[in-house]
Amino acid sequence: MHGKQVRLERIVNRESGRTVIIPMDHGMTLGPIPGLSDMKRAVQLVADGGANAIVEHKGMVEPGHRRSGRDVGLIVHLSASTAMSHDPNQKVLVCTVEEAIRLGADAVSIHVNLGARTEPEMLRSAGEVSNTCMTWGMPLVAMMYTRGEKVADSFDAKYVKHAARVGAELGADIVKCVYTGNTETFREVVEGCPVPVVIAGGEKMETDRDILEMVAGSLEAGGKGVSIGRNAFQHKRPDRIVAAISSVVHDGASPEDALKFLQSG
Numbered sequence: 001m002h003g004k005q006v007r008l009e010r011i012v013n014r015e016s017g018r019t020v021i022i023p024m025d026h027g028m029t030l031g032p033i034p035g036l037s038d039m040k041r042a043v044q045l046v047a048d049g050g051a052n053a054i055v056e057h058k059g060m061v062e063p064g065h066r067r068s069g070r071d072v073g074l075i076v077h078l079s080a081s082t083a084m085s086h087d088p089n090q091k092v093l094v095c096t097v098e099e100a101i102r103l104g105a106d107a108v109s110i111h112v113n114l115g116a117r118t119e120p121e122m123l124r125s126a127g128e129v130s131n132t133c134m135t136w137g138m139p140l141v142a143m144m145y146t147r148g149e150k151v152a153d154s155f156d157a158k159y160v161k162h163a164a165r166v167g168a169e170l171g172a173d174i175v176k177c178v179y180t181g182n183t184e185t186f187r188e189v190v191e192g193c194p195v196p197v198v199i200a201g202g203e204k205m206e207t208d209r210d211i212l213e214m215v216a217g218s219l220e221a222g223g224k225g226v227s228i229g230r231n232a233f234q235h236k237r238p239d240r241i242v243a244a245i246s247s248v249v250h251d252g253a254s255p256e257d258a259l260k261f262l263q264s265g
Contacts, residue, residue: 002137003136003137003138004133004137004138004139004173006137007106007107007137007138007139008107008139008173010053010073010106010107011052011053011073011075011106011107011139012052012174012196012224012225013052013249013250015250016249016250016251017196017224018219018224018225018249018250019052019053019174019196019198019224019225019226019249020050020051020052020053020225020226020228020242020245020246020249020250021051021052021053021054021055021075021141021176021198021225021226021227021228022046022051022053022054022055022227022228022229022232022233022242023054023055023077023227023228023229024036024039024042024043024046024054024055024056024060024064024229024233025055025056025057025060025077025229026229026230027057027060028057028077028080028081028082028094029080029081029082029083029088030083033230033234034234035230035233035234035238036233039056039060039063039064040063040064040065040066042064042233042238043064043065043066043072044066044069045233045238045239045242046072046232046233046238046239046242047066047069047070047071047072048069048070048239048242049232049238049239049240049241049242049243049245049246050070050242050243050246050250051072051232051242051246052072052073052225053072053073053074053075053106053107054072054073054074054075055075055076055077055109055141055227055229056074056075056076056077057076057077057080057094057095058076058094058095058099058100058103061074061076061103061104073106073107074103074104074105074106074107075105075106075107075108075109075141076095076099076100076103076105076107076108076109077095077108077109077110077111078093078094078095078096078097078100078108078109078110078129079091079092079093079094079109079110079111079112079122079125079143080092080093080094087116087117087118089113089116089117089118089147089148090113090116090117090118090121090122091110091111091112091113091118091122091125092121092125093110093125093129095108096132097129097132097133097136097138098132098136100138101136101138105138106139107138107139107140107141107173107174108129108133108138108139108140108141109140109141109142109143109176110125110126110129110140110141110142110143111143111145112126112142112143112144112145112163112166112167112170113145113146113147113148114144114145114146114147114148114151114159114162114163114166115146115147115148115149115150115151115159116147116148117148119148123166123170126142126170127170127171130170130171130172131171133171134171139173139174140171140172140173140174141172141173141174141175141176141227142167142170142172142174142175142176143176143177143200143227144163144164144166144167144175144176144177145163145177145178145200146159146160146162146163154178155178155179155180155181156180157180157185157186157188157189160177160178160180160186160189161188161189161192161193163177164177164189164190164192164193164197165192165193167193167195168193168194168195172195173195173196174195174196174197174198174224175193175195175196175197175198176197176198176199176200176227177189177197177199177200178199178200178202179199179200179202179214179217179218182217183217183218183220183221184221186199186217186218186221186223187221187222189221190221190222190223191222196224196225197222197223197224198223198224198225198226198227199214199215199218199223199225199226199227199228200227200228201226201227201228201229201230201231201232202230202231203230204230204231204234205231208235208241208244208259208262209255209259211228211231211241211245212244212245212248212255212258212259213255215228215245215248215249215255216248216254216255219248219249225249226245226249228245232245237262237265240261240262240265241262243261243262244258244259244261244262245258247261
């Protein structure tokens, strides 16, 4: 498993043991939304801000590759669906671990929606991907969400901690899930998951303070970082917000200090 550890250190800060991941795979689901029309520029901005890694679909690796500037880890996303689908919650595999290796990926990611009608198929695919990752020493990031008729509130800790645990049970090296809204309940999620947990950013938030306080709250609960997309690449200054988030994640800056830094630029 030495190869897996080497690759993990390309997407996780060695000193802090935490990570700032910027998912940029939204074009598959939503099309060329603001912030992602020019992939090379989008990647450049978040890399300049100090992101540890980005998430892209296989076809965006070349358009987003800059050939200059600060290095950033590459996570190739294997799952997909579109907003036009009859069932957008059904994620199917559109890339393999072997393809990701050929593209130079440092890790791969999958998306599973627990509670969806197609949950069994997604779990089966995740298990197969996990097995292949173990074969090749490729880190696996599992994006675990709860979306379905039996899920009354997808932010409820009882659902989120179950989702995070499923990701670990499947063999993921990092689990991504939503923040439950406060440190106390998110601690339940982290304590029930034996692998590092990072929070999703979700829909565009109202204020920068909201973002930074959410990040700090998750870290206080034992989280190991963030996987924030729209609240980063759609920000008026993506480089500055990523730098502010990174200061909280890696340097222990308070939300207030990070906000002062952000507003000073």
